[in-house]
Amino acid sequence: MSWRDHAECRGADRELFYPNPGEKGKADQARAICRSCKVRQECLEWAYSVNDQYGILGGFTAGQRNHLRQAS
């Protein structure tokens, strides 16, 4: 079993997590789902490992993840 099996976003609309620029409503919905996700840390580490530059993963946009990485 993988951490993905415990993802809160399983079955959710994928477009929420890959919104087009300006689709703040979708991004907000995705972040709300991530907030209650039990595998948020694993997801965040995966996003860094593949250098994802598009999705809302681990509850953060790519820009936020890049900022966090530079700050650590």
Ligand code: SF4
């Ligand atoms: S943190 Fe968000 S994107 Fe990552 S697995 Fe959980 S719900 Fe899905």
